[in-house]
Amino acid sequence: MVTSTTRDRGAQCRRNTANLLYWTGAWVVSLAIAVFGPLFVWESKAVTLGAILMNVALGVGMIAANKRHLDGLDELQRKIQMDAMAFALGVGLVAGLAYSTLDVTDVIPVDAEISYLVILIAIAYLGGVVFGHRKYR
Amino acid sequence: MKNRLKVLRAERDWTQAQLAQQLDVSRQTVNALEKGKYDPSLPLAFKVARLFGLAIEDVFQDR
Numbered sequence: 064m065v066t067s068t069t070r071d072r073g074a075q076c077r078r079n080t081a082n083l084l085y086w087t088g089a090w091v092v093s094l095a096i097a098v099f100g101p102l103f104v105w106e107s108k109a110v111t112l113g114a115i116l117m118n119v120a121l122g123v124g125m126i127a128a129n130k131r132h133l134d135g136l137d138e139l140q141r142k143i144q145m146d147a148m149a150f151a152l153g154v155g156l157v158a159g160l161a162y163s164t165l166d167v168t169d170v171i172p173v174d175a176e177i178s179y180l181v182i183l184i185a186i187a188y189l190g191g192v193v194f195g196h197r198k199y200r
Numbered sequence: 201m202k203n204r205l206k207v208l209r210a211e212r213d214w215t216q217a218q219l220a221q222q223l224d225v226s227r228q229t230v231n232a233l234e235k236g237k238y239d240p241s242l243p244l245a246f247k248v249a250r251l252f253g254l255a256i257e258d259v260f261q262d263r
Contacts, residue, residue, distance in 0.1 A: 072226075137224070137225040138225070138229070138241050139226070139228065139229040139232055139238050140228070140229070142238075196228075198237070199229075199232040199237050200228070200231075200232075
């Protein structure tokens with residue numbers, strides 16, 4: 064009664080997760096190269112443009128890997144991920160606009176940095192995933 | 201929604217992992233279903249009913 068398809072689900076899921084990890088790692092490294100390369104390694108704008116295009120291309124690959132990862136999950140696992148993403152999106156929208164408003168209205172003395180928002184979204188997403196797994200444990 | 205998943209599984213002496221394999225879901229999903237923490241989609245509910253050879257309303261009942 065147990066088919067090879069069902070036996071392979073766990074292994075396929077692990078492969079998809081590892082694949083997503085590789086794509087995300089490559090994207091992060093390419094982002095660091097695109098940001099720090101012009102500061103410390105090269106001066107050519109053409110090389111910088113190439114590094115940014117490479118970063119975008121790897122980002123597209125990362126998005127596709129994330130889609131494959133979600134497609135490989137079962138319905139409860141997918142719900143946990145989707146709920147966490149919705150929570151992270153909401154937190155990012157609300158906090159991002161509030162942060163931007165603080166900057167625009169000069170309530171804070173420094174410029175708003177998008178990296179803070181990305182970190183907040185990542186923390187909210189991780190928190191959402193942990194909450195979801197505990198909820199359905 | 202209540203269900204008889206745990207009883208039906210115990211009658212067949214299956215582990216959660218074995219049931220999860222047959223339903224093509226994770227063991228966490230079977231556990232959440234048995235505890236009533238998660239209501240399955242209609243396709244999964246039909247799959248469960250088909251696996252046990254029962255009608256869907258014999259496995260799942262509205263509270």
